[in-house]
Amino acid sequence: xxxxxxMLLLSAACSSVTDPEPRAQLDLVLGKATRxxxxxxxxxxxxxxxxDFEGAPVFRASCPEFELTIExxxxxxxxxxxxxxxxxxxxxxxxxxxxxxxTDAPVAGVPVDGLHLGLSWQVTLPAGVDSVTLxxxxxxRDFTFIAFGDxxxxxxxFGDVVDVINARPDAEFVVVMGDLxxxxxxxxxxxxxxxxxTVRLPMxxxxxxxxxxxxxxxxxxxxxxxxxxxxxGVRFTSLDxxxxxxxxxxxxxxxxxxxxxxEQPHVVFSHIPATESFGVRxxxxxxxxxxxxxxxxxxxxxxxxxxxxxxxxxxxxxLAGIPTVISGGAGAIExxxxxxxxxxxxxxxxxxxxxxxxxRVDP
Amino acid sequence: xPGVLPRVxxxxxxxxxxxxxxxxxxxxxxxxxxxxxxxxFAPLTVPLSLLAPGSGQLLRGDRSxxxxxxxxxxxxxxxxxxxxxxxxxxxxxxVSTAIGPPLGIIGLGGFITLGLADxxxxxxxxxxxxxxxxxxxxWNATWRGGVTALVAxxxxxxxxxxVTAFGSFRSSRFLASVEAGNVAGTxxxxxxGGGGVKLLGYSAEAPRAGLWLETSLRHExxxxxxxxxxxxxxxxxxxxxxxxxxxxMGRVTSVLRLGLDPTWVRYRERAATGFELPLSGxxxxxxxxxxxLRGHVGYEHSRDGLxxxxxxxxxxxxxxxxxxxxxxxxxxxxxxxxxxPLAFFTSIEWRRR
Numbered sequence: 001x002x003x004x005x006x007m008l009l010l011s012a013a014c015s016s017v018t019d020p021e022p023r024a025q026l027d028l029v030l031g032k033a034t035r036x037x038x039x040x041x042x043x044x045x046x047x048x049x050x051x052d053f054e055g056a057p058v059f060r061a062s063c064p065e066f067e068l069t070i071e072x073x074x075x076x077x078x079x080x081x082x083x084x085x086x087x088x089x090x091x092x093x094x095x096x097x098x099x100x101x102x103t104d105a106p107v108a109g110v111p112v113d114g115l116h117l118g119l120s121w122q123v124t125l126p127a128g129v130d131s132v133t134l135x136x137x138x139x140x141r142d143f144t145f146i147a148f149g150d151x152x153x154x155x156x157x158f159g160d161v162v163d164v165i166n167a168r169p170d171a172e173f174v175v176v177m178g179d180l181x182x183x184x185x186x187x188x189x190x191x192x193x194x195x196x197x198t199v200r201l202p203m204x205x206x207x208x209x210x211x212x213x214x215x216x217x218x219x220x221x222x223x224x225x226x227x228x229x230x231x232x233g234v235r236f237t238s239l240d241x242x243x244x245x246x247x248x249x250x251x252x253x254x255x256x257x258x259x260x261x262x263e264q265p266h267v268v269f270s271h272i273p274a275t276e277s278f279g280v281r282x283x284x285x286x287x288x289x290x291x292x293x294x295x296x297x298x299x300x301x302x303x304x305x306x307x308x309x310x311x312x313x314x315x316x317x318x319l320a321g322i323p324t325v326i327s328g329g330a331g332a333i334e335x336x337x338x339x340x341x342x343x344x345x346x347x348x349x350x351x352x353x354x355x356x357x358x359x360r361v362d363p
Numbered sequence: 364x365p366g367v368l369p370r371v372x373x374x375x376x377x378x379x380x381x382x383x384x385x386x387x388x389x390x391x392x393x394x395x396x397x398x399x400x401x402x403x404f405a406p407l408t409v410p411l412s413l414l415a416p417g418s419g420q421l422l423r424g425d426r427s428x429x430x431x432x433x434x435x436x437x438x439x440x441x442x443x444x445x446x447x448x449x450x451x452x453x454x455x456x457x458v459s460t461a462i463g464p465p466l467g468i469i470g471l472g473g474f475i476t477l478g479l480a481d482x483x484x485x486x487x488x489x490x491x492x493x494x495x496x497x498x499x500x501x502w503n504a505t506w507r508g509g510v511t512a513l514v515a516x517x518x519x520x521x522x523x524x525x526v527t528a529f530g531s532f533r534s535s536r537f538l539a540s541v542e543a544g545n546v547a548g549t550x551x552x553x554x555x556g557g558g559g560v561k562l563l564g565y566s567a568e569a570p571r572a573g574l575w576l577e578t579s580l581r582h583e584x585x586x587x588x589x590x591x592x593x594x595x596x597x598x599x600x601x602x603x604x605x606x607x608x609x610x611x612m613g614r615v616t617s618v619l620r621l622g623l624d625p626t627w628v629r630y631r632e633r634a635a636t637g638f639e640l641p642l643s644g645x646x647x648x649x650x651x652x653x654x655x656l657r658g659h660v661g662y663e664h665s666r667d668g669l670x671x672x673x674x675x676x677x678x679x680x681x682x683x684x685x686x687x688x689x690x691x692x693x694x695x696x697x698x699x700x701x702x703x704p705l706a707f708f709t710s711i712e713w714r715r716r
Contacts, residue, residue, distance in 0.1 A: 280464075289668075299635065
């Protein structure tokens with residue numbers, strides 16, 4: 001009965017999800033920070049400034065691969081400690097000679113005690129140089145990632161999901177298709193962050209409708225809601241569909257991402273399915289016309305895989321020939337009569353082709 | 364699943380009208396002549412009637428009718444909540460959502476209909492013949508034709524604007540309709556052609572009232588965004604003038620629709636065809652406010668028009684509007700639709716009985 005009331009209340013609350021355009025506008029300015037005369041600017045807004053640690057600026061990486069430019073004012077410090085969070089152990093950055101080391105050889109970050117998946121580098125701006133760029137070492141290769149969606153009220157049992165993820169030896173990062181929280185409170189986000197610190201892999205996130213009841217709560221902690229990046233030669237694009245459609249700026253960012261990924265294998269992940277496989281339930285975008293526009297443009301750009309959450313089940317189908325998976329099995333109220341309980345997806349990318357397997361959390 | 368669903372929907376839609384016809388055929392009327400409403404109660408009755416349909420009749424002194432309406436509205440509300448709880452209890456499973464929304468549409472639609480009928484019937488002085496109240500009702504018209512303009516300002520996106528032309532013919536047993544339109548910036552255009560047949564008449568006094576089977580084909584072009592779609596809509600439609608139950612509620616007409624919209628979508632770039640199977644339907648309650656002014660409120664479950672759903676998943680859009688009778692069989696209709704986006708429609712229509 002309690003579950004039923006919760007579902008009814010949530011259904012009513014869904015109508016109060018905030019306008020996505022201000023979030024998309026905020027995306028445009030995230031990824032840039034100024035500190036002590038230094039300006040940090042990440043390509044595509046993939047590094048988000050969070051609270052300082054031991055007096056040094058800390059940036060959370062939205063993706064495992066990124067690029068950061070540091071510009072110095074005339075009176076700025078020339079040597080700083082740069083700390084990055086949510087990055088894989090052993091991550092190496094490269095830059096021009098004299099910035100990270102005497103040569104331009106990539107330099108591995110030093111683990112930061114007390115900061116989960118935190119690495120630091122000593123960065124020096126050589127004399128006469130006012131701008132340096134640091135970037136991850138990109139390699140196109142086969143790899144594996146984990147994907148799941150919809151924790152919501154299932155956080156107390158999330159440890160089971162973490163155990164499954166941490167037991168996948170080949171996985172390199174985790175894509176989360178939204179609904180980390182139930183009603184976007186600070187306490188919930190705090191708890192989610194603590195839970196994520198038990199996962200040994202970086203988390204690549206997109207917001208869900210339950211994360212958007214307070215419009216900017218997700219972005220304040222995790223950075224951009226709409227973003228695109230390349231990892232291991234594959235483009236990944238997060239799309240903020242938390243109010244069941246895209247804003248004008250959201251569409252523009254998505255069109256740019258599609259264009260950028262036209263020649264690459266491309267995985268698009270978002271929370272609310274554009275179109276359900278069956279359709280009677282209408283657990284999908286508000287407008288079928290807009291959803292078809294999304295599918296048409298996605299197909300035209302040659303996207304290779306669509307990942308959605310929102311529905312607390314597992315559903316595999318195709319949209320305009322694109323392999324599509326809905327997976328919302330990380331602990332939220334479970335859909336009955338569907339033959340599957342909690343689960344995650346294991347996606348192996350081989351020669352740029354993603355292959356999705358299901359890993360059950362509950363037997 | 365698709366084979367079972369139409370039968371379930373059909374049974375649900377059929378149950379209420381069949382009960383109505385049984386009463387009408389038996390010459391049963393719930394009308395009880397009673398004293399006019401005491402003026403002091405008047406301001407109270409409208410919200411009471413909407414919250415607890417039948418309370419207005421009780422205040423009017425009609426205990427039998429008021430009690431019956433209260434009981435029926437409680438049952439309808441229970442039906443709506445039952446549908447919602449059925450969905451919630453199964454975690455919104457696709458199986459349950461094939462049943463929950465129809466129950467919700469029937470339950471909520473019936474509840475709102477009874478609420479408005481109660482409010483209107485409380486003030487009505489006595490029996491009012493149905494034809495006089497429905498002379499220019501959209502449903503009662505034989506010939507209709509007109510144009511609709513719409514604007515939909517949308518937060519965060521450019522507003523949409525469009526125009527639709529439509530025409531229809533409806534006899535006492537058959538109907539045919541056509542429609543064409545476009546929405547600038549969204550759809551290049553669409554055409555609809557449809558027809559219907561009356562399965563069951565509720566009363567000889569109201570030949571248009573009854574249970575209808577309607578079907579239509581709609582083709583829409585959206586070349587600029589890379590798709591076109593063909594929708595085959597089939598719905599069971601119940602048109603129930605409330606005067607068949609209580610003559611003094613004859614100003615109110617209830618329209619209830621349920622069906623499926625199998626849709627084939629062709630995506631041009633990959634030459635792939637998608638298939639969608641949404642539930643469609645909704646309800647509309649229409650009431651005469653004066654001799655020249657009518658009001659209507661309703662709910663539309665489908666999301667494939669300009670206006671999408673009003674919530675995330677499960678729900679469609681609500682609408683409300685007014686019709687003004689103009690000289691020369693013309694009607695001016697304005698309505699607001701609270702979906703995504705919020706949209707405003709205005710129509711000029713010619714109607715002929």
